[in-house]
Amino acid sequence: MGTDLSPYPEYRDSGVPWLGDVPTPWSVRKLKYAVRFSGGGTPSKAQPSYWDGDIPWVSPKDMRGIVLTDTRDHITSEAVSASATSIVQPGAVLLVVRSGILRRTLPVAINLVPVALNQDMKALRPREGLLGPYLRAVIEGNEVALAAEWTKQGATVESVEHEFLANSRVPLPPLGDQIAIVRFLSYTDRRIRRYVRARQELISLLEEQKRAITHHAVSRGLDPSVRLRLSGVSWLGDIPQHWEVERVQVRYAEADERSATGAEELLSVSHLTGVTPRSEKNITMFMAESYAGHKLCREGDVVVNTMWAWMGALGEARQAGIVSPAYAVYRPRKSGYFEPGFVECLLRTEPYVAEFVRRSTGIQSSRLRLYPEQFLRIPLLRPPLQEQTAILKAISEATAELERASRIAQREITLVRAYRTRLVSDVVTGKLDVREAAERLPAESAEVEPLEETDAMPDLDDGVIDEPDDVVEETEA
Numbered sequence: 512m513g514t515d516l517s518p519y520p521e522y523r524d525s526g527v528p529w530l531g532d533v534p535t536p537w538s539v540r541k542l543k544y545a546v547r548f549s550g551g552g553t554p555s556k557a558q559p560s561y562w563d564g565d566i567p568w569v570s571p572k573d574m575r576g577i578v579l580t581d582t583r584d585h586i587t588s589e590a591v592s593a594s595a596t597s598i599v600q601p602g603a604v605l606l607v608v609r610s611g612i613l614r615r616t617l618p619v620a621i622n623l624v625p626v627a628l629n630q631d632m633k634a635l636r637p638r639e640g641l642l643g644p645y646l647r648a649v650i651e652g653n654e655v656a657l658a659a660e661w662t663k664q665g666a667t668v669e670s671v672e673h674e675f676l677a678n679s680r681v682p683l684p685p686l687g688d689q690i691a692i693v694r695f696l697s698y699t700d701r702r703i704r705r706y707v708r709a710r711q712e713l714i715s716l717l718e719e720q721k722r723a724i725t726h727h728a729v730s731r732g733l734d735p736s737v738r739l740r741l742s743g744v745s746w747l748g749d750i751p752q753h754w755e756v757e758r759v760q761v762r763y764a765e766a767d768e769r770s771a772t773g774a775e776e777l778l779s780v781s782h783l784t785g786v787t788p789r790s791e792k793n794i795t796m797f798m799a800e801s802y803a804g805h806k807l808c809r810e811g812d813v814v815v816n817t818m819w820a821w822m823g824a825l826g827e828a829r830q831a832g833i834v835s836p837a838y839a840v841y842r843p844r845k846s847g848y849f850e851p852g853f854v855e856c857l858l859r860t861e862p863y864v865a866e867f868v869r870r871s872t873g874i875q876s877s878r879l880r881l882y883p884e885q886f887l888r889i890p891l892l893r894p895p896l897q898e899q900t901a902i903l904k905a906i907s908e909a910t911a912e913l914e915r916a917s918r919i920a921q922r923e924i925t926l927v928r929a930y931r932t933r934l935v936s937d938v939v940t941g942k943l944d945v946r947e948a949a950e951r952l953p954a955e956s957a958e959v960e961p962l963e964e965t966d967a968m969p970d971l972d973d974g975v976i977d978e979p980d981d982v983v984e985e986t987e988a
Contacts (some may be wrong), residue, residue: 525539526539602622611765682941731750763841775807813827849896
């Protein structure tokens with residue numbers, strides 16, 4: 512994929528620093544002369560009937576892939592008429608222009624169906640001589656340079672300045688070159704996505720094995736001959752007869768201490784890594800002006816991401832710090848009842864996550880909330896302390912090789928995605944000539960492959976899932 516490609520025969524200076532030299536036949540044009548812009552708006556929330564239609568209404572949270580066929584919210588034609596939004600016909604380049612996510616990436620997609628936009632989006636409708644998929648690839652492959660050129664720092668979010676956007680210059684190859692570029696990148700992208708999906712499926716299988724090992728160890732112990740008894744809880748089943756069953760509230764109490772300065776270590780809570788310092792993760796989506804008022808947590812506290820508990824987004828803090836005020840913090844009433852890490856292993860097993868779902872409040876999975884009054888009633892298994900230590904050691908030993916294989920697969924995904932980004936950039940800017948390669952490609956179905964959310968979002972633990980709902984809505988809706 513791209514290893515046998517060569518540069519164009521001749522180049523000239525584009526006059527654009529991030530673009531550098533371009534092939535001699537190519538031109539460079541201000542974006543406002545290559546596309547027509549249109550924006551959007553939000554129909555009145557006071558009119559529920561406006562939100563009961565069949566017109567996809569695009570906001571930044573819908574921008575999770577290279578093509579867009581549907582959205583979370585839908586509006587009516589009456590809503591379009593009564594608001595600042597309008598219908599955008601298929602084939603436009605949709606761009607997020609206001610969102611905290613612009614600190615991390617420039618979400619861009621082609622709409623394959625008629626849509627309406629909210630005010631944080633723009634549609635770039637190509638004029639004659641420009642292909643939408645080519646422009647989308649230009650933006651995707653050069654998002655770091657373009658983000659620096661287009662965005663400005665706001666009070667709490669990043670935003671694209673329309674004047675910067677409109678007057679920026681982009682490469683404009685001859686139409687035949689654009690067609691070849693789009694064909695080549697489409698073919699390459701399919702192959703890369705299939706590879707990534709295969710690696711992701713492997714990781715999922717490894718995680719499933721780890722969960723099974725952990726579940727058996729924390730629910731039955733390590734001795735296969737141990738006598739069992741009824742736990743008294745239907746979804747827990749039988750347990751070793753010498754284990755205790757206590758409600759969370761017996762050993763933990765909700766803590767709501769707030770930071771006066773917000774200067775403490777900012778901790779992140781996710782379904783993948785539990786409670787970890789945000790500084791250790793590549794999260795730049797949203798940075799508040801101040802973290803004063805965030806919740807304090809101590810080492811050993813159990814922190815639950817209230818909005819995403821149904822995905823197992825919780826963990827045991829291994830250090831003191833601060834977490835979102837939308838999270839719930841539960842502090843041990845007394846030390847010495849649980850080994851560090853045991854409760855986290857227990858609470859992230861499948862039966863417990865299913866119980867979180869059952870006890871959560873909300874009308875759809877993405878809006879479920881597990882509130883303290885319900886969490887505190889959940890029964891906890893408590894083996895003797897010495898047995899907890901042995902269980903944790905056994906889990907660590909049994910899953911070490913699975914962890915290693917998972918890390919290798921994730922590293923492979925990271926590398927192939929980095930390769931893809933570099934290839935897209937080199938091809939759309941003319942550093943590599945793909946015209947002959949595109950002609951040699953085998954015919955493939957023009958049908959768009961279904962895009963898994965994990966294809967577009969490499970790691971759900973990227974800051975979107977980690978923000979409280981009110982922050983997500985403020986910065987992305």
